[in-house]
Structures are given as C-alpha cells and as structure tokens.
Amino acid sequence: MIRVILPSHLCALAAASREVQLDIAGPVTQRSILDALEARYPMLRGTLRDHVTQKRRSMVRFFACEEDISHDSPDTPLAAAVASGVEPFFIVGAIAGGWSDWN
Amino acid sequence: MSGVRVLVGTRKGAFILTSDGKRQRWDVSGPHFGGWEIYHLKGSPVDSNRLYASQSSSWFGQQIQRSDDGGKTWHPVCNKFVYDGVAGTHQWYDGTPHPWEFKRVWHLEPSLTDPDTVYAGIEDAALFRSSDGGQSWQELSGLRGHGTGPRWQPGAGGMCLHTILLDAREPGRIFIAISAAGAFRTDDAGKNWRPINNGLKSDFLPNPTAEVGHCVHRIAMHPSRPGVLFMQKHWDVMRSNDAGDSWQEISGNLPTDFGFVVDVHAHEPETIYVVPIKSDSEHYPPEGKLRVYRSRTGGNEWEPLTSGLPQQDCYVNVLRDAMAVDSLDSCGIYFGTTGGQVYASADAGNNWSPIVRDLPAVVSVEVQTLS
Numbered sequence: 001m002i003r004v005i006l007p008s009h010l011c012a013l014a015a016a017s018r019e020v021q022l023d024i025a026g027p028v029t030q031r032s033i034l035d036a037l038e039a040r041y042p043m044l045r046g047t048l049r050d051h052v053t054q055k056r057r058s059m060v061r062f063f064a065c066e067e068d069i070s071h072d073s074p075d076t077p078l079a080a081a082v083a084s085g086v087e088p089f090f091i092v093g094a095i096a097g098g099w100s101d102w103n
Numbered sequence: 104m105s106g107v108r109v110l111v112g113t114r115k116g117a118f119i120l121t122s123d124g125k126r127q128r129w130d131v132s133g134p135h136f137g138g139w140e141i142y143h144l145k146g147s148p149v150d151s152n153r154l155y156a157s158q159s160s161s162w163f164g165q166q167i168q169r170s171d172d173g174g175k176t177w178h179p180v181c182n183k184f185v186y187d188g189v190a191g192t193h194q195w196y197d198g199t200p201h202p203w204e205f206k207r208v209w210h211l212e213p214s215l216t217d218p219d220t221v222y223a224g225i226e227d228a229a230l231f232r233s234s235d236g237g238q239s240w241q242e243l244s245g246l247r248g249h250g251t252g253p254r255w256q257p258g259a260g261g262m263c264l265h266t267i268l269l270d271a272r273e274p275g276r277i278f279i280a281i282s283a284a285g286a287f288r289t290d291d292a293g294k295n296w297r298p299i300n301n302g303l304k305s306d307f308l309p310n311p312t313a314e315v316g317h318c319v320h321r322i323a324m325h326p327s328r329p330g331v332l333f334m335q336k337h338w339d340v341m342r343s344n345d346a347g348d349s350w351q352e353i354s355g356n357l358p359t360d361f362g363f364v365v366d367v368h369a370h371e372p373e374t375i376y377v378v379p380i381k382s383d384s385e386h387y388p389p390e391g392k393l394r395v396y397r398s399r400t401g402g403n404e405w406e407p408l409t410s411g412l413p414q415q416d417c418y419v420n421v422l423r424d425a426m427a428v429d430s431l432d433s434c435g436i437y438f439g440t441t442g443g444q445v446y447a448s449a450d451a452g453n454n455w456s457p458i459v460r461d462l463p464a465v466v467s468v469e470v471q472t473l474s
Contacts, residue, residue, distance in 0.1 A: 009138055009163055013179065043179040047163040051183045059162040093162040 299347030353402025439465025
C-alpha cells in the first residue's frame with residue numbers, strides 16, 4: 001500500500017482526501033504511482049504531467065523520505081520505505097509562480 | 104418570472120450572481136473552484152442549465168468544468184487539448200520562431216443550437232471544438248494551417264484566441280480574434296479561414312497595415328445583424344459593415360481609444376459600449392475616473408456614463424472578456440474590474456451600482472437572461 005499526499009487544489013479537484021492510498025503491483029516508481037493515481041482519479045490527468053509527453057509539469061515537485069526526487073527518472077524504483085507505506089510520496093506545488101499577465 | 108444570472112470568472116475562482124428581472128437585489132454564490140484562475144465561463148443559449156467553465160492554474164494546468172444544473176454542481180470533463188499534426192512555430196516577442204505550446208483556455212463559446220457543442224479558444228492560439236459536451240476536443244486546424252500562423256506573435260497576455268463569434272444566420276460562419284494576430288473568418292464551419300484585417304493600422308508593426316499581427320482585444324456583434332462588427336483594438340475602436348472584409352475607425356471623441364472591452368446593446372444594434380483605458384503602458388482609466396462610453400450612432404459620437412461609477416482615484420482595469428449585456432427590457436449592462444467590482448446597470452448604462460465590490464480580480468463576465 002502506497003501513501004500519496006496531494007496538494008490541496010488537487011484534493012478539491014478530485015474530491016479526495018489529502019492522503020490517498022494506492023495498491024501497486026510491480027515496481028513502485030514515480031510513473032507507477034502516477035499511473036495508479038490517474039486511474040483512480042481521471043480528472044488528475046494532465047495536472048501533474050503532460051498528456052502527451054508524460055513529462056512532469058514544471059511547477060510540480062515530488063518529495064519522498066525528505067528528498068526532492070522531482071528530477072529522478074520516472075522509472076527509478078522508489079525507496080523501500082515508500083514502497084512499504086512507511087513514508088508517503090508527496091506531490092507538491094512549487095512555492096513560486098502562478099501569476100499571469102492578463103492583458 | 105424573468106431573471107438574470109451573471110457568471111463571473113476571477114483570478115481565484117468563479118462566482119454566480121443572480122437576480123430577478125428588476126436587477127436590484129442579488130444573491131452571490133461562490134467561490135466555485137476556489138484558488139483556481141477562471142478565465143471564462145458561459146452558458147448555452149439553448150439550455151440555460153448547461154454551463155462550461157475554464158479552470159486553470161500555472162501549477163496544475165487546465166481543467167474544463169461542466170454544469171448541467173445552472174451552476175449548482177459541476178464536474179470536470181476532458182482537459183486534453185492536443186494540436187492537430189505537427190504544431191510548428193509562431194513568432195516569439197523578439198520575432199524568432201517559437202514552438203506552439205498549449206497553455207490555457209481563454210474563452211468558451213457554446214453553440215447557438217446544440218448544448219453539447221462548444222468551442223474553445225486557447226493559448227497558444229488555436230480553436231478547438233467539442234461536440235460531446237466537453238468529453239473530447241478536436242482542433243479546427245484550418246485556422247493555424249491557413250498560412251499566416253508562423254507570423255503570429257503573442258501580445259502582453261500571451262498569444263491567446265480570446266474572441267469567438269457565431270453567426271446565427273449563416274451557421275458555417277465563425278469570427279475569431281487573436282492577440283496579436285488579428286481577426287479571422289471562416290464561412291465553412293472551420294475548414295478554411297482567412298484574415299479579415301483590412302483597414303486596421305498598428306504602429307508597432309514594421310508594416311502598420313500588414314495582413315496579420317494586429318493586437319485585436321475584442322470584437323462584438325449584434326445577433327440580428329451579424330455582418331456588422333465592432334472591435335476594440337490595442338489602440339483604436341473600429342467598425343466593419345461587411346463581415347470584416349474592411350474596417351473603419353470610429354474612435355471619434357473618446358478620451359483615449361485604448362481599451363479592452365466592447366459590447367452591443369441587446370435591442371439597439373447601433374448602441375455600443377467601451378471602457379477607455381489610458382494607454383498600453385498604464386492600464387487604468389484616464390484621470391482616475393471609471394467611465395463607460397456609449398455611442399448610439401454606431402461609433403464616432405460617444406457620451407460618458409458616470410452615474411454610480413467612481414469618479415476619482417480609480418485605477419482598475421476592465422479586461423477583454425469582462426463586459427456583457429442581458430436581453431431584458433430595458434437592457435442590462437455589466438462589467439467587472441481588476442479591483443474585484445462587478446457593476447451593473449439596469450437602464451442601458453444611465454445608472455450603475457456595484458453588485459459586488461471585493462472579489463478577486465475579475466477576468467470575465469457573462470450574463471444569462473432567464474425566463
């Protein structure tokens with residue numbers, strides 16, 4: 001059982017609690033977690049990674065075991081503590097950004 | 104009993120303001136989608152309960168929300184906007200080629216006849232259509248592909264397709280506008296397009312009368328007379344009597360002809376409204392006075408409408424999608440400001456009062472007239 005912590009905006013969008021628990025068969029990686037998350041909450045498709053390229057959106061970050069793993073390969077196996085559910089996988093909105101110049 | 108529903112998109116959520124036909128007392132619902140940017144929301148003209156909303160975030164991208172009960176409940180539909188074929192390049196601010204990249208949906212325009220059909224104008228500029236209530240989106244790629252696309256460039260707000268006008272008399276005819284490319288028209292439901300910018304003059308261009316590259320801010324039409332168009336350009340208020348084939352300036356006695364919004368009275372096709380803004384570098388009303396200007400002659404002769412609007416120390420902006428009219432008698436006019444006010448006039452602009460004063464910056468205002 002994998003524990004995933006969602007940012008508040010995505011909790012509201014998915015009508016999900018802040019912590020989501022997922023069962024994943026096979027290797028536990030960023031990709032397999034996001035695949036499982038999007039399968040349960042289809043409205044999250046496109047919010048964390050691009051629909052087509054599957055690249056992480058630039059202002060989304062992934063943390064686990066007090067490490068920033070945003071730039072790791074999406075297919076790198078995550079720490080055993082994450083795979084066993086002892087430590088959660090955090091999805092975090094970057095602290096900066098968000099302003100648009102409207103006109 | 105008649106009434107109105109005002110749909111307000113803001114930088115931090117959507118708000119729905121409702122009133123009876125007197126338009127004096129208002130109920131305020133919201134924020135919906137709190138914390139998200141709501142560039143636009145609009146109702147179907149053939150099913151007032153069907154609403155579409157563009158919800159976006161620099162962090163988490165684009166969502167499209169749909170309501171089937173007049174905004175009481177919402178559910179997300181498809182947010183996948185993929186350009187048709189090889190996206191190619193347009194011009195960047197410095198004139199260098201820049202790849203087309205989807206950023207957000209600026210404007211949603213429901214079909215005049217089918218509640219499940221809706222058009223989306225996006226940044227980087229392209230037109231998409233859904234014919235299944237937002238469950239899937241397909242690009243009308245003849246617009247980007249007609250030949251001038253590589254010469255389009257972004258305005259200060261990005262390269263956005265912000266205006267979509269559907270012609271009730273000729274179902275295949277659609278007008279769109281892009282900042283900063285100009286206005287375009289199709290007569291065959293989106294297969295073929297051509298620029299309609301003859302008569303526009305933009306001094307920021309190497310050739311001020313170029314075929315494309317103009318920073319059109321907004322176009323409006325009266326539904327009974329779709330061949331007559333009114334345009335608020337970056338500078339200049341313009342008019343076309345031939346469906347965009349040619350344009351003439353109608354700025355007349357306006358204190359400044361820079362601005363973003365333009366709209367048409369619901370019952371008087373020659374009565375039009377703009378909100379002059381000081382300049383392209385100072386996005387607030389001249390002299391700190393918030394004035395709507397009305398022309399009852401289709402342009403050139405304008406009168407300031409000030410009753411109920413702040414006439415000192417006012418430095419808000421009124422963005423391009425933030426004015427709308429209802430179709431009650433007498434016609435109601437509405438606009439929202441970057442200061443979070445939504446003003447309403449139930450007498451065609453003679454007198455104004457704020458419905459709300461303290462919303463987040465208002466990006467868009469639409470009105471549904473309910474029977």
